[in-house]
Amino acid sequence: MSMSTGGSSGGPMSEINVTPLVDVMLVLLIIFMITAPLMSHSVTITLPNANPKTKEDQLVTPPMDLAVKEDGSMFLNDHPATDAELRSQFLVNAQKVPQPELQIRADKGLEFKVVKKIIADAKESGMVHVGFMTTAERKE
Template sequence: MAMSTGGNSGGPMSEINVTPLVDVMLVLLIIFMITAPLMSHSITIDLPTANPKTKEPEMVVPPLDLAVKQDGSMYFNDHAVTEAELRSLLAVNAQKSPQPELQIRADKGTEFKIVKKIIGDTKDSGMVHVAFMTTDAPKG
């Protein structure tokens, strides 16, 4: 509380009350004293070490290519296929270990329901690795 002693009652007081400022600074000091040790706390973990001499060579499996035209016709590795043939090819390739990646290339005007049906067939056959191929945007 600021108190004035004198006869100039009613005029503005020119003294600064520093009590609220000191209270805020003490609270901040206590907060920083509590949180500072928590900031430097470290957790020790055991990271695995890589040993390239014992690593098995990974088999490089070529990806499977599926092109979908605007009218819904499909080409599996550049050969025309029907929906039934595609499902059987996907089921055969899903059993391979390691499983190849299916790369789907659909025309810009292809309806999404066609692509959605292909994705559903892919999932039902057990294929896990599916990618969508696009073309680069024109530069300029």
């Protein structure tokens, strides 16, 4: 069997194999056909508009600021507080309407079990709104 030397000299093939391309395109087509109907919402609702100056803003009580240092010492609104004082303040503030938010500022090196105990005490006292204060990263 002899090979013809008419035009092929063993160089690079100039044809593109389109079979993998067709396979990928068919899979994408099937995915889009399945997900396209799911993207339209069949239930339309009217969402409320936010008004930043409402009467509710006037009723908001100032938040309780709790700072906890790494050694476990606590400061409620910048005044030193013990566990018993903290629990009594939680009980008093839990009865207020609207209830103030407890904002916890814990030291970075503080063990989480201390924060967990504070949250458990607040929950047992009836506090609902608890937030954590952090600092933004500095971009230098």
